[in-house]
Amino acid sequence: MSPGEIDRDVYDITIVGGGPAGLFATFYSGIRNMKTKLIEASPYLGGQLATLYPDKYIYDVPGYTKILAQELVKKLEEQALQFNPTIRLNEKVIAIRRLGEKLIELETTKGLHYSKTVLLTTGAGAISMKKLGIPSVERFEGKGVYYAVTNKWAFRDKKVMIVGGGDSAIDWALNLKDIASEVILVHRRTVFRAQEAKVMEVFHSNVRMLVPYVIKDAHGTESLESVTLINVETGEEITLKVDALIPQIGYEIDNSIYKSWGLDVDERGVKVNGRMETNLPGVFAAGDVASPIDSIKLSLITIGFSQAIIAVNCAKHYIDPSAPVFPGHTAKLRL
Ligand code: NAP
Secondary structure, rough: OOOOOOEEEEEEEEEEOOOOHHHHHHHHHHHHHEEEEEEEOOOOOOOOHHOOOOOOOEEEOOOOOOOOOOHHHHHHHHHHHOOEEEEEEOOOOOEEEEEOEEEEEEEEEEEEEEEEEEEEEEOOOOEEEEOOOOOOHHOOOOOOOOOOOOOHHHHOOOEEEEOOOOHHEEEEEEHHHHOOOOOEEEEOOOOOOOOOOHHHHHOOOOEEOOOOOEEEEEEOOOOEEEEEEEEOOOOOOOEEEEEEEEEEEOOEEEHHHHOOOOOOOOOOOOEEEEEEEEOOOOEEEOHHEEEEEEOOOOOHHHHHHHHHHHHHHHHHHHHHHOOOOOOOOOOOOOO
16 A cells, blocks of 8 residues: 555454454454454564564463464464455554444555454554663663563573563563573562462572562663662662663553544553443454453453454454354355
Protein backbone atom coordinates (compact mmCIF):
# COMPACT_ATOMS: atom_id res chain seq x y z
CA MET A 1 0.00 0.00 0.00
CA SER A 2 1.47 3.35 -0.93
CA PRO A 3 0.94 6.43 1.28
CA GLY A 4 -2.56 7.86 1.04
CA GLU A 5 -3.92 4.71 -0.61
CA ILE A 6 -7.42 3.46 0.13
CA ASP A 7 -8.10 -0.28 0.19
CA ARG A 8 -11.87 -0.36 -0.35
CA ASP A 9 -12.09 -4.16 -0.04
CA VAL A 10 -14.11 -4.83 3.11
CA TYR A 11 -12.54 -7.59 5.21
CA ASP A 12 -14.39 -9.76 7.70
CA ILE A 13 -11.76 -9.16 10.35
CA THR A 14 -8.77 -6.87 10.59
CA ILE A 15 -6.30 -7.88 13.25
CA VAL A 16 -4.17 -5.06 14.59
CA GLY A 17 -0.83 -6.27 15.93
CA GLY A 18 1.25 -9.23 14.74
CA GLY A 19 2.50 -10.65 18.03
CA PRO A 20 1.64 -14.19 19.16
CA ALA A 21 -2.04 -13.44 19.85
CA GLY A 22 -2.43 -11.63 16.50
CA LEU A 23 -0.68 -14.38 14.56
CA PHE A 24 -2.76 -17.09 16.15
CA ALA A 25 -5.94 -15.06 15.55
CA THR A 26 -4.90 -14.73 11.89
CA PHE A 27 -4.63 -18.51 11.60
CA TYR A 28 -7.87 -19.11 13.45
CA SER A 29 -9.91 -16.64 11.40
CA GLY A 30 -8.66 -18.56 8.36
CA ILE A 31 -10.01 -21.72 9.96
CA ARG A 32 -13.36 -19.91 10.25
CA ASN A 33 -13.16 -18.98 6.57
CA MET A 34 -13.03 -15.24 7.29
CA LYS A 35 -11.46 -12.73 4.90
CA THR A 36 -8.56 -11.64 7.08
CA LYS A 37 -6.11 -8.77 7.16
CA LEU A 38 -3.30 -8.34 9.68
CA ILE A 39 -1.73 -4.92 10.19
CA GLU A 40 1.57 -4.66 12.06
CA ALA A 41 3.42 -1.44 12.86
CA SER A 42 6.92 -2.88 12.75
CA PRO A 43 8.70 -4.30 9.68
CA TYR A 44 8.37 -7.87 10.97
CA LEU A 45 5.94 -10.13 12.80
CA GLY A 46 6.34 -11.57 16.28
CA GLY A 47 5.69 -8.61 18.59
CA GLN A 48 7.69 -8.57 21.82
CA LEU A 49 9.06 -12.04 21.06
CA ALA A 50 10.83 -10.69 17.99
CA THR A 51 11.75 -7.23 19.23
CA LEU A 52 12.54 -7.70 22.92
CA TYR A 53 13.72 -11.26 23.40
CA PRO A 54 14.12 -13.38 20.22
CA ASP A 55 16.93 -15.30 21.88
CA LYS A 56 15.13 -16.15 25.10
CA TYR A 57 13.67 -19.55 25.89
CA ILE A 58 10.00 -19.58 26.82
CA TYR A 59 9.06 -22.31 29.27
CA ASP A 60 5.27 -22.19 29.38
CA VAL A 61 4.04 -22.91 25.88
CA PRO A 62 2.01 -26.15 25.81
CA GLY A 63 3.81 -29.00 24.10
CA TYR A 64 7.28 -27.53 24.54
CA THR A 65 9.44 -27.93 27.62
CA LYS A 66 11.15 -24.83 26.27
CA ILE A 67 11.16 -23.00 22.97
CA LEU A 68 13.20 -20.07 21.70
CA ALA A 69 11.02 -17.00 21.17
CA GLN A 70 12.20 -16.62 17.57
CA GLU A 71 11.43 -20.29 16.90
CA LEU A 72 7.90 -19.86 18.23
CA VAL A 73 7.41 -16.80 16.00
CA LYS A 74 8.54 -18.84 12.98
CA LYS A 75 6.03 -21.58 13.75
CA LEU A 76 3.23 -19.10 14.43
CA GLU A 77 3.97 -17.33 11.13
CA GLU A 78 3.84 -20.60 9.19
CA GLN A 79 0.54 -21.42 10.84
CA ALA A 80 -0.90 -17.93 10.30
CA LEU A 81 -0.06 -17.80 6.59
CA GLN A 82 -1.84 -21.07 5.73
CA PHE A 83 -5.08 -19.38 4.64
CA ASN A 84 -3.42 -16.56 2.69
CA PRO A 85 -4.36 -13.60 4.86
CA THR A 86 -3.44 -10.10 3.73
CA ILE A 87 -0.46 -8.93 5.77
CA ARG A 88 0.53 -5.27 6.04
CA LEU A 89 3.86 -4.58 7.70
CA ASN A 90 5.41 -1.23 8.60
CA GLU A 91 1.96 0.27 8.94
CA LYS A 92 0.69 1.70 12.19
CA VAL A 93 -3.02 2.05 12.92
CA ILE A 94 -3.61 5.59 14.14
CA ALA A 95 -7.41 5.65 14.34
CA ILE A 96 -10.44 3.42 14.06
CA ARG A 97 -13.92 4.77 13.30
CA ARG A 98 -17.25 2.95 13.17
CA LEU A 99 -18.97 4.06 9.96
CA GLY A 100 -21.98 1.79 10.23
CA GLU A 101 -23.33 -1.27 11.97
CA LYS A 102 -20.78 -3.62 10.41
CA LEU A 103 -18.34 -1.25 8.81
CA ILE A 104 -15.22 0.04 10.52
CA GLU A 105 -12.63 2.33 8.98
CA LEU A 106 -9.02 1.95 10.06
CA GLU A 107 -6.72 4.86 9.40
CA THR A 108 -3.05 3.93 9.25
CA THR A 109 0.18 5.72 8.58
CA LYS A 110 -0.22 4.58 4.96
CA GLY A 111 -3.90 4.95 4.20
CA LEU A 112 -7.40 3.63 4.90
CA HIS A 113 -8.74 0.09 5.38
CA TYR A 114 -12.28 -1.22 5.86
CA SER A 115 -13.49 -4.14 7.90
CA LYS A 116 -16.64 -5.61 9.40
CA THR A 117 -14.82 -6.33 12.66
CA VAL A 118 -11.50 -5.35 14.25
CA LEU A 119 -9.45 -7.39 16.70
CA LEU A 120 -6.85 -5.53 18.70
CA THR A 121 -3.88 -7.72 19.57
CA THR A 122 -1.45 -4.89 20.07
CA GLY A 123 0.13 -6.45 23.16
CA ALA A 124 1.64 -3.86 25.38
CA GLY A 125 1.73 -1.58 22.32
CA ALA A 126 4.62 0.76 22.05
CA ILE A 127 5.97 -0.31 25.42
CA SER A 128 8.64 1.54 27.23
CA MET A 129 10.82 -0.46 29.54
CA LYS A 130 10.86 0.94 33.06
CA LYS A 131 14.21 2.54 33.76
CA LEU A 132 16.10 2.55 37.02
CA GLY A 133 16.26 6.33 36.77
CA ILE A 134 19.74 6.54 38.29
CA PRO A 135 21.79 9.01 36.18
CA SER A 136 25.07 7.10 36.58
CA VAL A 137 23.32 3.93 35.33
CA GLU A 138 21.46 5.52 32.41
CA ARG A 139 24.77 7.04 31.24
CA PHE A 140 25.93 3.54 30.27
CA GLU A 141 22.77 2.49 28.39
CA GLY A 142 24.00 0.50 25.38
CA LYS A 143 27.51 0.49 26.87
CA GLY A 144 27.04 -2.15 29.55
CA VAL A 145 23.46 -1.37 30.61
CA TYR A 146 20.78 -3.16 28.57
CA TYR A 147 17.02 -2.93 29.12
CA ALA A 148 16.39 -5.46 26.31
CA VAL A 149 18.46 -8.45 25.21
CA THR A 150 18.26 -9.31 21.53
CA ASN A 151 21.39 -11.48 21.37
CA LYS A 152 22.11 -13.47 24.51
CA TRP A 153 25.40 -14.76 23.05
CA ALA A 154 26.85 -11.26 23.44
CA PHE A 155 27.05 -12.12 27.16
CA ARG A 156 29.17 -15.24 26.70
CA ASP A 157 31.82 -15.40 29.46
CA LYS A 158 30.73 -12.01 30.83
CA LYS A 159 29.86 -11.18 34.41
CA VAL A 160 26.21 -10.18 34.23
CA MET A 161 24.00 -8.54 36.84
CA ILE A 162 20.22 -8.78 36.38
CA VAL A 163 17.81 -6.62 38.37
CA GLY A 164 14.21 -7.54 39.20
CA GLY A 165 12.05 -10.18 40.82
CA GLY A 166 9.47 -10.82 38.08
CA ASP A 167 9.29 -13.41 35.30
CA SER A 168 11.50 -11.37 32.95
CA ALA A 169 14.40 -11.17 35.43
CA ILE A 170 14.06 -14.83 36.41
CA ASP A 171 13.82 -15.94 32.77
CA TRP A 172 16.98 -14.05 31.88
CA ALA A 173 18.82 -15.49 34.87
CA LEU A 174 17.91 -18.99 33.63
CA ASN A 175 18.75 -18.17 30.02
CA LEU A 176 22.15 -16.68 30.81
CA LYS A 177 23.35 -18.86 33.69
CA ASP A 178 25.20 -21.30 31.39
CA ILE A 179 26.41 -18.67 28.94
CA ALA A 180 27.77 -15.91 31.15
CA SER A 181 30.78 -16.49 33.38
CA GLU A 182 28.62 -15.40 36.33
CA VAL A 183 25.04 -14.25 36.76
CA ILE A 184 24.10 -12.14 39.76
CA LEU A 185 20.40 -11.57 40.38
CA VAL A 186 19.56 -8.46 42.40
CA HIS A 187 16.08 -7.99 43.86
CA ARG A 188 14.79 -5.43 46.31
CA ARG A 189 12.62 -7.89 48.25
CA THR A 190 13.04 -11.46 49.50
CA VAL A 191 9.75 -12.34 47.82
CA PHE A 192 9.64 -12.87 44.05
CA ARG A 193 6.61 -12.35 41.87
CA ALA A 194 7.67 -14.85 39.20
CA GLN A 195 6.55 -18.43 38.57
CA GLU A 196 7.54 -20.43 41.66
CA ALA A 197 9.27 -23.39 39.99
CA LYS A 198 11.47 -21.07 37.97
CA VAL A 199 12.39 -19.10 41.10
CA MET A 200 13.35 -22.38 42.79
CA GLU A 201 15.42 -23.41 39.76
CA VAL A 202 17.35 -20.14 39.91
CA PHE A 203 17.73 -20.49 43.67
CA HIS A 204 19.29 -23.94 43.30
CA SER A 205 21.46 -22.97 40.33
CA ASN A 206 24.83 -21.27 39.98
CA VAL A 207 23.11 -17.85 39.94
CA ARG A 208 24.27 -15.65 42.82
CA MET A 209 21.27 -13.99 44.44
CA LEU A 210 21.56 -10.64 46.18
CA VAL A 211 18.39 -9.84 48.15
CA PRO A 212 17.17 -7.45 49.39
CA TYR A 213 19.41 -5.10 47.43
CA VAL A 214 18.90 -2.15 45.09
CA ILE A 215 21.31 -0.49 42.69
CA LYS A 216 22.78 2.73 44.02
CA ASP A 217 25.38 3.73 41.46
CA ALA A 218 27.24 2.62 38.35
CA HIS A 219 30.89 3.31 37.57
CA GLY A 220 33.14 3.19 34.53
CA THR A 221 34.92 5.36 32.02
CA GLU A 222 33.89 4.45 28.45
CA SER A 223 31.60 1.59 29.48
CA LEU A 224 30.17 0.03 32.64
CA GLU A 225 32.82 -1.45 34.92
CA SER A 226 31.22 -1.83 38.36
CA VAL A 227 28.02 -1.30 40.29
CA THR A 228 27.38 -0.22 43.86
CA LEU A 229 24.44 -1.83 45.62
CA ILE A 230 22.79 -1.08 48.90
CA ASN A 231 21.10 -3.56 51.22
CA VAL A 232 17.65 -2.09 51.85
CA GLU A 233 17.42 -3.62 55.34
CA THR A 234 20.89 -2.98 56.75
CA GLY A 235 22.08 -0.07 54.60
CA GLU A 236 25.31 -1.99 53.90
CA GLU A 237 26.91 -1.02 50.57
CA ILE A 238 28.90 -3.28 48.25
CA THR A 239 30.60 -2.57 44.95
CA LEU A 240 30.95 -5.40 42.43
CA LYS A 241 32.79 -5.53 39.12
CA VAL A 242 30.39 -6.42 36.29
CA ASP A 243 30.50 -6.38 32.51
CA ALA A 244 26.78 -5.92 32.02
CA LEU A 245 23.73 -4.77 33.94
CA ILE A 246 20.32 -5.94 32.70
CA PRO A 247 17.46 -4.23 34.56
CA GLN A 248 14.18 -6.13 34.05
CA ILE A 249 11.89 -4.09 36.26
CA GLY A 250 8.71 -4.11 34.17
CA TYR A 251 7.34 -1.84 31.51
CA GLU A 252 4.92 1.02 31.13
CA ILE A 253 1.94 0.96 28.82
CA ASP A 254 0.42 4.03 27.19
CA ASN A 255 -3.33 3.52 26.77
CA SER A 256 -4.10 7.05 25.60
CA ILE A 257 -4.43 6.10 21.91
CA TYR A 258 -7.23 3.61 22.65
CA LYS A 259 -9.10 6.22 24.66
CA SER A 260 -8.92 8.59 21.70
CA TRP A 261 -10.59 5.85 19.58
CA GLY A 262 -13.54 5.84 21.99
CA LEU A 263 -12.55 2.63 23.75
CA ASP A 264 -13.06 2.13 27.46
CA VAL A 265 -9.72 1.51 29.12
CA ASP A 266 -8.42 0.99 32.62
CA GLU A 267 -4.86 0.82 33.95
CA ARG A 268 -4.53 -2.78 32.66
CA GLY A 269 -5.59 -2.12 29.05
CA VAL A 270 -8.70 -2.05 26.87
CA LYS A 271 -11.72 -3.31 28.79
CA VAL A 272 -13.33 -6.48 27.40
CA ASN A 273 -16.14 -8.77 28.48
CA GLY A 274 -16.05 -12.57 28.44
CA ARG A 275 -16.58 -12.57 24.65
CA MET A 276 -13.54 -10.31 24.25
CA GLU A 277 -15.84 -7.50 23.10
CA THR A 278 -14.86 -3.92 23.82
CA ASN A 279 -17.46 -1.20 24.35
CA LEU A 280 -17.43 -0.50 20.56
CA PRO A 281 -19.60 -3.03 18.71
CA GLY A 282 -17.50 -5.06 16.27
CA VAL A 283 -14.24 -4.19 18.01
CA PHE A 284 -12.60 -6.99 20.02
CA ALA A 285 -9.35 -7.21 21.98
CA ALA A 286 -7.21 -10.17 23.02
CA GLY A 287 -3.86 -10.80 24.68
CA ASP A 288 -1.84 -8.35 26.72
CA VAL A 289 -3.81 -5.31 25.47
CA ALA A 290 -7.07 -6.70 26.86
CA SER A 291 -8.30 -6.01 30.36
CA PRO A 292 -11.01 -8.57 31.18
CA ILE A 293 -13.72 -6.91 33.29
CA ASP A 294 -14.30 -8.64 36.62
CA SER A 295 -11.57 -11.16 35.91
CA ILE A 296 -7.90 -11.63 36.45
CA LYS A 297 -5.40 -10.50 33.87
CA LEU A 298 -2.50 -12.83 33.13
CA SER A 299 0.08 -11.53 30.65
CA LEU A 300 0.90 -14.94 29.23
CA ILE A 301 1.21 -16.04 25.62
CA THR A 302 -1.16 -18.96 26.11
CA ILE A 303 -3.85 -16.68 27.53
CA GLY A 304 -3.47 -14.52 24.40
CA PHE A 305 -3.98 -17.61 22.23
CA SER A 306 -7.18 -18.59 24.04
CA GLN A 307 -8.56 -15.07 24.02
CA ALA A 308 -7.78 -14.81 20.30
CA ILE A 309 -9.92 -17.88 19.63
CA ILE A 310 -12.81 -16.53 21.69
CA ALA A 311 -12.60 -13.15 19.94
CA VAL A 312 -12.46 -14.62 16.42
CA ASN A 313 -15.36 -16.99 17.08
CA CYS A 314 -17.45 -14.15 18.51
CA ALA A 315 -16.49 -11.87 15.60
CA LYS A 316 -17.64 -14.59 13.16
CA HIS A 317 -20.99 -14.80 14.93
CA TYR A 318 -21.27 -11.00 15.11
CA ILE A 319 -20.87 -10.72 11.33
CA ASP A 320 -23.24 -13.61 10.61
CA PRO A 321 -25.54 -14.49 13.52
CA SER A 322 -26.44 -17.74 11.74
CA ALA A 323 -22.82 -18.87 12.08
CA PRO A 324 -22.25 -20.64 15.39
CA VAL A 325 -19.82 -19.13 17.87
CA PHE A 326 -18.25 -22.52 18.31
CA PRO A 327 -17.71 -24.30 15.00
CA GLY A 328 -17.51 -27.65 16.76
CA HIS A 329 -18.69 -30.38 14.41
CA THR A 330 -21.24 -28.21 12.65
CA ALA A 331 -19.22 -27.25 9.55
CA LYS A 332 -21.12 -28.76 6.63
CA LEU A 333 -20.21 -28.72 2.98
CA ARG A 334 -23.01 -27.12 0.98
CA LEU A 335 -22.64 -28.52 -2.53
P1 NAP B 1 7.06 -7.27 36.63
O1 NAP B 1 6.30 -8.51 36.78
O2 NAP B 1 6.36 -5.96 36.75
O3 NAP B 1 8.27 -7.33 37.68
C1 NAP B 1 9.12 -6.24 37.85
C2 NAP B 1 10.09 -6.55 38.98
O4 NAP B 1 11.01 -5.48 39.09
C3 NAP B 1 9.41 -6.71 40.33
O5 NAP B 1 9.98 -7.77 41.03
C4 NAP B 1 9.69 -5.37 41.02
O6 NAP B 1 9.88 -5.49 42.40
C5 NAP B 1 11.00 -4.96 40.42
N1 NAP B 1 11.14 -3.52 40.33
C6 NAP B 1 10.26 -2.62 39.82
N2 NAP B 1 10.75 -1.37 39.89
C7 NAP B 1 11.98 -1.48 40.46
C8 NAP B 1 12.98 -0.55 40.80
N3 NAP B 1 12.86 0.76 40.55
N4 NAP B 1 14.12 -1.01 41.38
C9 NAP B 1 14.28 -2.33 41.63
N5 NAP B 1 13.36 -3.27 41.32
C10 NAP B 1 12.22 -2.84 40.75
O7 NAP B 1 7.82 -7.19 35.20
P2 NAP B 1 8.29 -8.38 34.22
O8 NAP B 1 9.06 -9.39 34.95
O9 NAP B 1 8.92 -7.68 33.06
O10 NAP B 1 6.92 -9.02 33.74
C11 NAP B 1 5.89 -8.22 33.13
C12 NAP B 1 4.66 -9.10 32.87
O11 NAP B 1 4.96 -10.06 31.84
C13 NAP B 1 4.25 -9.91 34.10
O12 NAP B 1 2.86 -10.04 34.10
C14 NAP B 1 4.90 -11.25 33.88
O13 NAP B 1 4.26 -12.31 34.56
C15 NAP B 1 4.81 -11.38 32.36
N6 NAP B 1 5.92 -12.25 31.86
C16 NAP B 1 5.67 -13.57 31.80
C17 NAP B 1 6.68 -14.43 31.38
C18 NAP B 1 6.42 -15.90 31.29
O14 NAP B 1 5.37 -16.34 31.70
N7 NAP B 1 7.32 -16.70 30.82
C19 NAP B 1 7.94 -13.93 31.05
C20 NAP B 1 8.15 -12.55 31.15
C21 NAP B 1 7.13 -11.72 31.57
P3 NAP B 1 8.66 -5.78 43.42
O15 NAP B 1 8.30 -7.22 43.22
O16 NAP B 1 9.25 -5.49 44.74
O17 NAP B 1 7.58 -4.83 43.03
